[in-house]
Amino acid sequence: MVVDSIYKSCYKLRRAPFELNPDPSFLFRTKRHYEALATLYYGIRQQKGFVVLTGEVGTGKTLLIRCLLQLLKGTECVCAYVFNSRLSPREFLQYVAGDLGVNVSRRNKTEILLALSKYVLSRYQRQLLTVLVVDEAHDLSADTLEEVRLLTNLETADSKLLQVLLVGQPELDKKLDSVGLRQLKQRIALRCRLAPLDLEETISYIRHRLTLAGTGADAVDLFPEETIETVFRYSGGIPRLINTICENALITAYARRLSFASAEIIDDVAVDLRLQAIYPVQPSLFYSPRKATDHEQAGPLIPELIADGTWGNQGND
Numbered sequence: 086m087v088v089d090s091i092y093k094s095c096y097k098l099r100r101a102p103f104e105l106n107p108d109p110s111f112l113f114r115t116k117r118h119y120e121a122l123a124t125l126y127y128g129i130r131q132q133k134g135f136v137v138l139t140g141e142v143g144t145g146k147t148l149l150i151r152c153l154l155q156l157l158k159g160t161e162c163v164c165a166y167v168f169n170s171r172l173s174p175r176e177f178l179q180y181v182a183g184d185l186g187v188n189v190s191r192r193n194k195t196e197i198l199l200a201l202s203k204y205v206l207s208r209y210q211r212q213l214l215t216v217l218v219v220d221e222a223h224d225l226s227a228d229t230l231e232e233v234r235l236l237t238n239l240e241t242a243d244s245k246l247l248q249v250l251l252v253g254q255p256e257l258d259k260k261l262d263s264v265g266l267r268q269l270k271q272r273i274a275l276r277c278r279l280a281p282l283d284l285e286e287t288i289s290y291i292r293h294r295l296t297l298a299g300t301g302a303d304a305v306d307l308f309p310e311e312t313i314e315t316v317f318r319y320s321g322g323i324p325r326l327i328n329t330i331c332e333n334a335l336i337t338a339y340a341r342r343l344s345f346a347s348a349e350i351i352d353d354v355a356v357d358l359r360l361q362a363i364y365p366v367q368p369s370l371f372y373s374p375r376k377a378t379d380h381e382q383a384g385p386l387i388p389e390l391i392a393d394g395t396w397g398n399q400g401n402d
Contacts, residue, residue, distance in 0.1 A: 092339040096307060102298035103332040105325060107148035109155050111297060113290045113324075118149065121277040125153050125250060129162065129216055133274035134237050134245035137261070138252045140279030143325030146252050149279070150218060153250075162214040170224040170253075174232045177225075181217060205239055209246045216248045223253035227265055234269040281322030288313050290324065291331060307345050308334075315351040321363040330354055 093101060104111075112118070121138060128136035140146050154164060165184035172180060178197045182189040187204050189197045205215045219225065219233070239246040251257065255278075261270045282290055291308050308316075308331070316334075320326035333354040334346040341350075355362070 092335055095339055096335065097299060098295075099299035100297075101332070102294040103328040103335070105328055105332075107145075107151050109148065109152045111294055112145075112148060112152050113286075113293050115282065115286050115290075117280060118145065121279060122149055122152055122156075124275050124277045125149070126156055128275045129153075129157070129214065129248045129250070132214070132244040132248060134240070134248065135269075135273045136248070136250050136275045136277075137257070137273050138250065138277055138279070139255055139257050141281065141323065142254060143323040144279040144281060145324050146279060147220060148324075150220060150250075150252060154218070157216070160214075161212065162216050163208070164216040164218055167217070167219045168221065170219060170221040170229075172229065174226075174229045177229050177232060185215070201236070202239055205246045209241075214248060215246065216250065218250045218252065220252050222251040223255075223257035223260060225260075227260075227263070230260070230266055230269055234266075234272065237272060282324065282327075283322060284314065284317050287317045287320070287322050287327060290327065291316065294328075309345060309347075312346050312348050312351055315348040318362045319351065319355045319360045326360070329358065330360070333358065 093099070125136055125138060127133075138146060138149065150166075154166070157164065163185065165181045167177070167180055167184070169180075175194050175197070178194065178201070179189055182197055182201055182204075185201075185204060187200050189200050192200065208215050217233075217236070222230075225233070233249060233251075236247055237245055237249060260266065261273070288310060291313050295307060312334075316327055316330050320330055330351060331346070334350050337350050337354060338344075338346045343350075
């Protein structure tokens with residue numbers, strides 16, 4: 086895109102810092118995101134069976150999944166990734182089998198289940214992990230969720246043969262709390278939830294993405310703290326909204342031939358995007374006691390990844 090290319094050159098950016106696509110290289114490691122990723126990784130590697138991740142729209146769930154899949158890449162894991170959850174039980178099983186490379190064409194439901202069972206058991210006997218990741222799981226019907234539960238009946242005395250990660254909005258928690266799904270709820274080994282960023286994290290998040298995009302020390306000047314506080318007022322700390330507001334702010338600042346994005350520009354962008362302020366004018370009231378450097382201080386919850394440099398390479402692609 087011509088405008089995109091021009092503003093990157095103007096502001097000395099190597100890449101667009103606020104793209105909406107879930108790029109693992111831009112993962113911002115708040116303590117909560119780091120702990121969630123570590124929980125997901127641990128649950129799969131230790132064959133815990135069911136793991137659930139929930140969070141509001143735009144808090145970075147899909148990005149976290151992409152990071153998890155990147156961490157699992159090159160290991161003995163094979164993953165089926167279901168991103169369209171509006172499927173009937175039979176369609177769901179067909180999709181899972183197809184993504185795992187199991188041929189189930191023209192087979193009935195019983196034959197599909199037998200083929201999947203045989204595949205998963207074969208991998209387990211070779212000490213290989215099989216993982217099912219279901220995004221947008223809050224849209225799964227109760228019948229399909231029951232099929233997922235039945236899939237986890239494949240187990241030995243000490244471990245599950247199929248690792249299942251359900252990812253969805255808070256409605257997923259409510260659905261899992263229903264009486265009809267109490268058997269599934271009891272099988273959940275680990276649960277984690279993503280929350281919006283607080284103000285200090287929002288400041289660090291924006292500067293983090295600008296630094297990765299190539300501004301270096303100029304990041305503070307491009308989005309002053311007053312501007313970021315205004316971004317926080319309209320975004321409520323939701324990363325996807327932060328990206329949308331900041332991307333539009335950069336384009337507007339370029340069009341107005343300004344060297345930085347002002348708070349007034351954020352107000353104008355909010356009007357264009359039909360956004361209303363979530364917090365009052367004094368956002369400092371909403372500072373969390375958590376320090377902005379939490380993402381740098383998070384402990385080595387995934388030691389083997391820290392040791393081989395896998396985690397440290399995030400963001401340097």
